[in-house]
Amino acid sequence: MASVDIRRVTKQFGSHPVIHGVDIAIADHEFVVLVGPSGCGKSTLLRMIAGLEQISGGEIVIGGRVVNDVQPKERDIAMVFQNYALYPHMTVHDNMAFSMKLRGAPQAEITERVNKAADILALTPLLQRYPRQLSGGQRQRVAMGRAIVRDPQVFLFDEPLSNLDAKLRVAMRTEIKALHQRLRTTSIYVTHDQVEAMSMADRIVLMRDGVVEQIGSPLELYDHPANVFAAGFIGSPAMNFLPGMLRRAGNELHVETARGIRLPLPSNAGGTDGQKVIYGVRPEHLSLGGEGIPATVAVVEPTGADTFVYSEVGGVPVCATFSERHAFEPGKQIVLKPQLETVHLFDEASGVAIRNA
Amino acid sequence: MSARQSTPRAVAAHAILIAYTLIALFPVFVILINSFKSRAAIFSQPLSLPNSTTFSLLGYETVWAQGNFILYFQNSVIVTVASLFCVLLFGAMAAFALSEYRFRGNSLVVLYLALGIMIPIRLGTVAILQLIVASGLVNTLAALILVYTAQGLPLSVFILSEFMRQVSGDLKNAGRIDGLSEYRIFFRLVLPIVRPAMATVAVFTLIPIWNDLWFPLILAPAENTKTLTLGSQVFIGQFLTNWNAVLASLSLAILPALILYLIFSRQLIRGITSGAVK
Numbered sequence: 001m002a003s004v005d006i007r008r009v010t011k012q013f014g015s016h017p018v019i020h021g022v023d024i025a026i027a028d029h030e031f032v033v034l035v036g037p038s039g040c041g042k043s044t045l046l047r048m049i050a051g052l053e054q055i056s057g058g059e060i061v062i063g064g065r066v067v068n069d070v071q072p073k074e075r076d077i078a079m080v081f082q083n084y085a086l087y088p089h090m091t092v093h094d095n096m097a098f099s100m101k102l103r104g105a106p107q108a109e110i111t112e113r114v115n116k117a118a119d120i121l122a123l124t125p126l127l128q129r130y131p132r133q134l135s136g137g138q139r140q141r142v143a144m145g146r147a148i149v150r151d152p153q154v155f156l157f158d159e160p161l162s163n164l165d166a167k168l169r170v171a172m173r174t175e176i177k178a179l180h181q182r183l184r185t186t187s188i189y190v191t192h193d194q195v196e197a198m199s200m201a202d203r204i205v206l207m208r209d210g211v212v213e214q215i216g217s218p219l220e221l222y223d224h225p226a227n228v229f230a231a232g233f234i235g236s237p238a239m240n241f242l243p244g245m246l247r248r249a250g251n252e253l254h255v256e257t258a259r260g261i262r263l264p265l266p267s268n269a270g271g272t273d274g275q276k277v278i279y280g281v282r283p284e285h286l287s288l289g290g291e292g293i294p295a296t297v298a299v300v301e302p303t304g305a306d307t308f309v310y311s312e313v314g315g316v317p318v319c320a321t322f323s324e325r326h327a328f329e330p331g332k333q334i335v336l337k338p339q340l341e342t343v344h345l346f347d348e349a350s351g352v353a354i355r356n357a
Numbered sequence: 358m359s360a361r362q363s364t365p366r367a368v369a370a371h372a373i374l375i376a377y378t379l380i381a382l383f384p385v386f387v388i389l390i391n392s393f394k395s396r397a398a399i400f401s402q403p404l405s406l407p408n409s410t411t412f413s414l415l416g417y418e419t420v421w422a423q424g425n426f427i428l429y430f431q432n433s434v435i436v437t438v439a440s441l442f443c444v445l446l447f448g449a450m451a452a453f454a455l456s457e458y459r460f461r462g463n464s465l466v467v468l469y470l471a472l473g474i475m476i477p478i479r480l481g482t483v484a485i486l487q488l489i490v491a492s493g494l495v496n497t498l499a500a501l502i503l504v505y506t507a508q509g510l511p512l513s514v515f516i517l518s519e520f521m522r523q524v525s526g527d528l529k530n531a532g533r534i535d536g537l538s539e540y541r542i543f544f545r546l547v548l549p550i551v552r553p554a555m556a557t558v559a560v561f562t563l564i565p566i567w568n569d570l571w572f573p574l575i576l577a578p579a580e581n582t583k584t585l586t587l588g589s590q591v592f593i594g595q596f597l598t599n600w601n602a603v604l605a606s607l608s609l610a611i612l613p614a615l616i617l618y619l620i621f622s623r624q625l626i627r628g629i630t631s632g633a634v635k
Contacts, residue, residue: 052530073536081527089549099535146531158527 002063002076002153002186003028004049009058011044011210018044019210021058026188026203031180033189035197036207037233043158045207046190050156051075063153078147079156083163084139086131092118092142093127096149117148120179137168144179155180157189161196173199194234198222206230223342228351231280231344237308239280240318243348248273255279255345259314263293266340270354271347277354280344283308286320289337293318300328311336385611392416392604399600416601417609419592426606428581429588434613436498436584437566440505441617444562445555447506448513453543455514456521457529467518473511478504479571489576496579504572509562516561520554521547556624563621567614585610 004026011019019041026032034042047053049060051072059066067075078099086095093114100110118124121141131139140160147155157176161169177200180187191197197204198218206213206221206229214226218234225231231239242263244255248271255263255277263279271277295311295318302308306321309328313336320336328334345354390406391399398411405411420426455467478485485504494500524547532542548555573587589610592602 047530050530050534052533072530072534077534079531079534081531083525083527085525085527085531087528087531087546102536146535150535 003061004063004154004186004188005059005061006045006049007059007061009045009048009060010056011041011048011053012056017056017210019048019056022207022210022212024205024212024215026186028186029184031177031187031189031200031202032205033191033197033201033203034205034207035191035194035233036213038192039209040207041210042190042192042205042207046156046158046188049154049188050077050079076153077156078150078152078154079158080140080143080147080160082159084131084143086139086142086146088131091128091130092123092134092145095131095142096145099146099150113149113151114145117145120148120182121145136164137172140164140172141175144176148179148183153186155185155187157187157191159191160189161191161193169196176200195236198234204234206233224353225280225344226353228278228280228346231346231353235282237283237319237321239282239344240286240316241346242279242281242313242316242318244277244279246271246273246275246277246345257314257316261293261314263343264291264338264340265343265345266356268356269343269345270357271345275354276348278346278348278351280346281338282342283319283321285339285342286318286336287339288322288326289335292335292337295320295334295336297328297330297332297334299330309334388604388611389608392601392608394601396601399604413601416599416603416605419599419602420605420609423591423602425580425583426588426609429583429585430609430613432498432582433567433585433610436501436505437563437613437617439498439502440509440566441559441562443502443506444509444513445559448510448558449517449548449551449555450543451510451514452517452521453547456518470511470514474515478508482571482575486575494576496577496582498577498582500576501572501582501584504576505566505569509558509566512561513558516558517551517554520551524550552624556621559621560618563614563617567610 004024006022006024006026008021008023009019010017010021022041022045024032034045036042044053048055049062051067051070055068059068061067062075062077087098090098096114096117097110100113114127115124118127121144123138123141123145126134126138126142131142134142140163143160160176161172164172173196176189189196189200198221201218203215203217204221205215208229214221214230216224221230221234225234225239228241232241242255242257244257244261244263247254247256253265253267253269255265257263257279293313295313297309297311298317299310300307301310302325306323307325307328309320309322311318311320311334318336346352347354387403391403393407393413393416394402394411395413395415398405398407398413402411407413451470455463489495489500489504494503528546528550529542532546537545568586569584570586570590573582573584577583578587585606589603589606592599592606
């Protein structure tokens with residue numbers, strides 16, 4: 001097992017830059033999730049760590065060894081792919097044993113390791129089957145088994161759950177996390193799904209357009225997003241954003257929208273008077289109250305556990321979720337009361353978070 | 358069979374297919390039955406089966422006695438099998454390179470090969486003959502093998518590269534991480550997966566080579582390099598044709614092609630049924 005250091009790594013396809021100097025230090029045993037919208041360079045970065053893409057600039061260090069010019073097979077990594085990438089003409093056993101066989105490991109060791117991995121993943125009854133005889137979830141487990149058998153320094157996961165249906169995805173998510181807690185192998189996991197990132201990661205690396213936007217633990221990203229992008233990407237439904245002007249005069253402290261609606265702020269909020277800001281509040285941090293933000297209900301979506309209420313505040317759509325059941329009707333006026341300590345402020349021009357004083 | 362397929366539809370479909378099969382097989386059938394009949398019977402009752410009076414093995418006896426029929430046979434098999442091997446091996450390798458690697462001139466090469474499909478190779482006969490004469494390969498089987506390989510490559514590269522593009526890139530990358538070299542990725546991962554396509558290409562390549570008269574006639578007409586098709590021409594004369602012998606040699610010529618076809622079509626079917634992996 002090993003640490004992975006990504007130092008000022010860049011990538012160009014032809015003259016087109018896709019990754020602009022990424023720095024990530026991943027500690028031994030850590031489970032790091034690279035997350036971001038499609039096209040942000042997360043998969044490319046993972047493939048560079050695996051050695052499947054050339055590194056245009058910077059260096060990647062696995063376990064203290066610079067691997068820029070090292071072949072994939074010599075990097076001591078194992079990768080789990082989105083569409084499983086099982087060898088279709090080999091049995092489950094042979095798929096898992098293949099890499100060790102290629103390295104010329106003794107037969108007894110191969111058998112032992114394959115059986116152990118099969119045992120961990122409950123694949124023992126399936127060892128003599130072919131991939132085509134397995135369900136999606138089973139195939140994904142075989143792909144993980146193949147990775148485990150190698151006993152690598154680093155596991156790389158490239159959107160491994162994207163091809164599974166929603167229910168299975170949640171089950172496999174837990175299974176992968178449990179597996180990591182058991183094996184403690186350094187893991188790098190790519191996904192576009194922020195729920196997956198939040199639920200699995202020790203640390204999340206949030207990327208956009210080939211740049212790291214924020215690195216931190218899931219709750220750090222949730223509680224203290226560094227910018228508007230991070231705030232909008234993490235959390236579902238997404239955070240509400242209301243542009244306005246910061247008013248700070250004497251005891252007065254609030255954000256005023258273009259239509260003159262006052263948005264309340266905590267007394268320790270940062271920012272200067274007259275600054276153009278974006279007021280951010282998560283749907284789950286809004287409650288119904290006598291004092292707050294006046295809104296007009298547009299659409300109500302009951303999901304059972306929560307009710308999503310989509311409303312309008314001065315022409316801007318605002319979503320609120322309630323776990324209690326209220327009677328909402330489209331067109332009705334309500335007052336949304338934000339939990340002040342969870343309100344986020346961002347500079348409008350730069351999108352960067354304004355920290356509380 | 359899917360549930361929406363009704364019985365009348367199935368019957369109709371089978372009737373059409375059976376009718377087509379009969380039409381396609383009829384000439385072959387006529388050749389076969391007449392090859393076992395006496396000369397007079399071939400002309401008087403061309404469509405009747407051989408009976409005790411018309412039955413004759415004269416044609417086969419002539420073919421056996423006259424000329425080096427075994428040798429022709431052997432030449433044909435050598436040329437066909439060797440060409441087929443070259444077409445499949447080099448075609449698959451070129452297709453792999455063209456579909457797997459990005460390099461300058463990739464699409465140009467693809468276009469160049471596509472031209473090879475559109476322009477019949479026989480248009481270049483004179484140049485090919487000059488080439489073969491210059492390289493001293495006239496009247497050798499190698500000349501035929503080289504020409505047939507060139508003839509078969511464009512289509513094989515074209516079909517195989519399309520199939521290879523569909524082989525998941527992740528699968529090849531998984532192989533790379535497991536420690537396979539590019540050659541072993543090609544031979545151990547990609548080739549088994551595109552086996553149905555290989556069988557298709559083999560069948561399409563096989564038949565024209567086996568049946569060809571043109572290039573053997575021009576490039577290798579010597580007695581010891583004659584192919585079966587060319588050898589059978591001995592029995593077709595300007596004024597007199599030995600129909601018994603012609604029909605007998607043609608009947609014999611069907612056999613090896615049929616055997617090779619059966620081998621490949623088995624592969625083809627097995628490939629289709631086992632390749633159903635997402």
